[in-house]
Structures are given as structure tokens and as C-alpha cells.
Amino acid sequence: MNFKLDEAIEILERVPQSLALLLSGLSVGWLQSNEGKGTWNAEEVIDHLIEADKTNWIPRLQFILEEGESKPFPPFDRFAHLDVSSNVTQDQKLLEFQKIRQGNITKLRQLVASELDLEQTGNHPAFGTVRVRELIATWAVHDLTHTAQIVRVIAERYRSDVGPWIEFLGILKRPELA
Amino acid sequence: MNFKLDEAIEILERVPQSLALLLSGLSVGWLQSNEGKGTWNAEEVIDHLIEADKTNWIPRLQFILEEGESKPFPPFDRFAHLDVSSNVTQDQKLLEFQKIRQGNITKLRQLVASELDLEQTGNHPAFGTVRVRELIATWAVHDLTHTAQIVRVIAERYRSDVGPWIEFLGILKRPELA
Numbered sequence: 001m002n003f004k005l006d007e008a009i010e011i012l013e014r015v016p017q018s019l020a021l022l023l024s025g026l027s028v029g030w031l032q033s034n035e036g037k038g039t040w041n042a043e044e045v046i047d048h049l050i051e052a053d054k055t056n057w058i059p060r061l062q063f064i065l066e067e068g069e070s071k072p073f074p075p076f077d078r079f080a081h082l083d084v085s086s087n088v089t090q091d092q093k094l095l096e097f098q099k100i101r102q103g104n105i106t107k108l109r110q111l112v113a114s115e116l117d118l119e120q121t122g123n124h125p126a127f128g129t130v131r132v133r134e135l136i137a138t139w140a141v142h143d144l145t146h147t148a149q150i151v152r153v154i155a156e157r158y159r160s161d162v163g164p165w166i167e168f169l170g171i172l173k174r175p176e177l178a
Numbered sequence: 179m180n181f182k183l184d185e186a187i188e189i190l191e192r193v194p195q196s197l198a199l200l201l202s203g204l205s206v207g208w209l210q211s212n213e214g215k216g217t218w219n220a221e222e223v224i225d226h227l228i229e230a231d232k233t234n235w236i237p238r239l240q241f242i243l244e245e246g247e248s249k250p251f252p253p254f255d256r257f258a259h260l261d262v263s264s265n266v267t268q269d270q271k272l273l274e275f276q277k278i279r280q281g282n283i284t285k286l287r288q289l290v291a292s293e294l295d296l297e298q299t300g301n302h303p304a305f306g307t308v309r310v311r312e313l314i315a316t317w318a319v320h321d322l323t324h325t326a327q328i329v330r331v332i333a334e335r336y337r338s339d340v341g342p343w344i345e346f347l348g349i350l351k352r353p354e355l356a
Contacts, residue, residue: 003339007205011332014200022196027185127342134341141340144333145349148326154189155322161181162319163312164305171323 003133005112008140009105015143016101019046019150020094031090033157042150046093049146052076053100057139058107064122064132065111072123108136181311183290186318187283193321194279197224197328198272209268211335220328224271227324230254231278235317236285242300242310243289250303286314 023031023042034041040048056076063073088096112118118133155171166172201209201220212219218226234254241251266274290296296311333349344350 001339002207002335007207008336010204010208014204018196018200021199022192026188026192029180029185030188124342127345130341130343134339134343137336137339138341138343138347141333141336141343141347141349144329145347148329148333148349151322151326151329155319155326157180158186158315158319161179161312161315163308163316164302165308165312165316165319167305169316169319169323171319171326 003118003137005118005133005136008136009108011140011143012101012105012108015147016049016094016098019147020098023150024091024094026090030154030157034153035156039153040149041153043090043093045146045150045153046090046097049143050093050097050100052142053097053104057135058104058111060122061108061111061132061135064120064130064135065117067122069121069123069129072125075125112136181296181315183296183311183314186314187286189318189321190279190283190286193325194227194272194276197325198276201328202269202272204268208332208335212331213334217331218327219331221268221271223324223328223331224268224275227321228271228275228278230320231275231282235313236282236289238300239286239289239310239313242298242308242313243295245300247299247301247307250301253303290314 023046026042031043032041060073060076067073112132118131118136120132121129122132122135124130152171155169159166159172162169162172201224204220209221210219238251238254245251290310296309296314298310299307300310300313302308330349333347337344337350340347340350
């Protein structure tokens, strides 16, 4: 086990800023690139990250700390953000993500006051017993998995443009396309 | 084909900054995480990106524009950076990457003055005929493939820490570990 709260927070602090630098001001062709029907573009991934910061991580953390394993916490709708149509620009979304994350890190530090809190168990509707530290580790890795996804769907746009070099570019190797 | 020089440059400009924000000041445990023997950690990937910016992209571009297909350009040693031992800190490397990239983007704009230059063909030692625009597209996707790699090797550190949530975290699904 490698988990330390301060180190998990290092990731949670940096990802929204790093994504803002990558995506802010990018041409719309990059932002709307996806991997085919039913897949998300970079904008939709940012919507999902904002939605998860609003409705998933901190609410679940509070639920576990208050209820323990007495009742399962509500499932998270991983597709909720797709129903939200809005006129918000991509740059505004990137700012919103940074802002909501900053607030959530403050809440996280307030809620988890001791090593004991990290070991508190809760009742996941599908997995059963889970621990606070697993939830926070998952939050950090969730940031990373969606960062990798954004980078991958952007790269997809140049699939034919790289010519024969595609052979050396792991990011464009998707088994289902082989 | 989606390639446009200005849009490729958007990626080349942003990746070094975005990686600097992600990695700067991270605990050494994150920076030294890897995927097992013979795999690169985040620091080694940055070394490779710096090496490629020094010895690969711009020198190859110049070679193609000067020599055309008359002779094959020299192969790129993709492991050269592993021989370089240094006392340079990670933050210094991240700055070096940003600085060398800035200079290379200036050179790129000077070297490729017209649409015609983008269509110039060269002779790749393994692939045969390649075009300048394919080289530049590959440069951008190379940035993205190694960004995804960095994010993936960092996430690897929490493989056991996420507990049962591993099921939902695509970044930790490596077929060879299944």
C-alpha cells in the first residue's frame, strides 16, 4: 500500500490545472475529437469530472463518515453530465473544474482529520465494504484515467496524419482497430 | 487528413507546460513509479522527450528539407536518454523541456515557410517515403503518447490502494496483468 493523504492531494490539486493548460485555447477540432460513436470528446470528459466533483467524491466521503456501513451509499450516475446542455465555453468549464476542486480539497482536509478516519469503512452498493482511503485513492486515479483518456481522444485526430509512424505511437494502438 | 501546422503547434506548445504543472513538486514516490522492470518512470519519459527535441524532430526536418529523398536520414536512438546520468533536478528538467521546445517551435516556423514545404518528401531508414507534415503530426502525437504514459505510470502506484474500484479504472487495466 502506498496511500498517503497528502500525496493523493498532490494529484487532486494538479490535474485540473494541468488539464486547463493543455485544453485552454485549443482549436475546436481537437476539443471535439472522439473515438467514434458513443465515445466522449475532451469537453465531455471535463463535464464528467465536474459532475463527479459535485455529486460523487465528497458526498460519498461524508456519507461513509456519517453512516459507516449501516446503509449503502447511493450509486453515482456516470452519464449524468451527458444530459446537461449548456452554453458555457470550454474555458469557463476548465475554470469551474479548478474552482470546485479547490473547494473540495478544503472540504477533504476538514472531513478527514485523522488516520482513523482513513480506515473508516462504508457500504458500496456494488462492492460491499470499502474504506475512506480507497475512495480517496480512487478519486486521484479517476483524475489520471480521464487525463489519459483526454490525451488519447485528442491524439486520435491525427491517426491518418502520422503516416507510417503510427507503428511507433502506442497511443494510437487500439486492439479493436487492429 | 486533419493536419494543419498551426494546430499541431497548439499541441507542441501546451504539452511541456501541462506536464510541468502536473509533475512539478510531486513527491518522489510518484515520480519514480514505473510499470515494472525495464519500464520508464515519469522522470525518464521527460528525459526522452528532451532528447527527442534535441536530436530528432528539428534535425530530421532540416535533413528532409535539404536532402529530400536523396539519402535516408539517420535513425533516432530512442534509448539514448537512459545513458545520461545527471544531477539535474526534476524541476530543472521540466524547465529545460519547456525552453528547448520554445526554441524548436521558432525553428519549425522558420523552416516550414509554405504549404509546399509540408509536402516535401524524405527517405526514412525503415519506412521509406515520408512527408514533412507526417513528421510534424508525429511529433505532436509523440508528445501525447508520452503524456498518456506518464499519467499511466503515476496511476500505477495506487494499483492496490484503490481497492475494489479498480474495476472502473481503465488506466489500471493492462491486459498482461489480467
